[in-house]
Amino acid sequence: MLPDTDELPEVLLDLAVPHEDINELVRLRRVLARDPDAVGLLEECVGELVKDIGEHGHWTRLTELLLARLPEAPPEIGPYFAVYVFVAALPATRAYHRERGIPADISRHTLSDLGRNIAVHRKRYGGPGLPFPQWLVPHFRGELYQLGRLQYERARLGERTAQALKAAGLDVEPGSPCLNLHIPDFQGPLSPTACDRSLELARPFFARYFPEERHAIAVCHSWLLDRQLKRHLPADSNIVHFQERFRVAYDDTEPTDGDPVQFVFGNPALPVATLPRRTSVERAVGDHLRAGGHWYLGHGWFPL
Secondary structure (H helix, E strand, O other): OOHHHHHHHHHHHHHHOOHHHHHHHHHHHHHHHHHHHHHHHHHHHHHHHHHOOOOOHHHHHHHHHEEEEEEEOOOOOOOHHHHHHHHHHHHHHHHHHHHHOOOOHHHHHHHHHHHHHHHHHHHHHHOOOOOOOOHHHHHHHEOOOOOOOOHHHHHHEOOOHHHHHHHHHOOOOOOOOEEEEEOOOOOOOOOHHHHHHHHHHHHHHHHHHOOOOOOOEEEEEHHHHHHHHHOOOOOOOOOHHOOOOEEEEEOOOOOOOHHHHHHHHHOOEEEEEOOOOOOHHHHEEEEEOOOOOOOEEEEEEEEE
């Protein structure tokens, strides 16, 4: 199911896999190929990943499968096993993109998130692997696309978000189509100009390539929408400008302090007392926690 050892480096480069990981992935491909149980596990995971490709509603099941089965991979391969799953699924993903007419550059930029996530893992933990293998499921199932600075996931409104939109006068129900916005790392500043350009790409993209779904609403669920950030950041900061695009859907009551620490500093387990104060965002996140405060996921929306 995998490219051979001569072809694999080129495939990995197309997926933006860091150069320092390529030789090891090529070497371990031979180890995997000699292990019938590992090959069987790979085939099972890939089969489930691409089953009914493009359809909604499989994320939870596939996440549970990946997280449950990854420990069964040979220990030597373990950190990279999920990478092989996505590489083996690549022909099916590209075939789906071609069937939909997705432009080749958008397909390439979207799937290169595999390499970005390997780089994120090394930044956070100092070693090989993927921090959250399940995050890449929608990429390889044709449910998420990178369009400029932002990523857009074809999604459905949840119960609480739908209630907020109905209260605002919109004719929606739980399960109505929406676009879930994501903000990838290693992609430059989250500037208003970059976000505007991304949205200008997204509106015609989904209308053209997924005309059967009416994506009238954009939603986002992120610590970047925690309204407390406005008290700590300059009014002209990129994060504040990003927040101002959204209307509040609802508020969380359970803290998620690890999210901003993870995304700003790289490792969610870093001691709060030692967090650096080099940038305005680092000072905002760290000082708020050191003062005894907490951070929460924000939940916002705006009409497309």
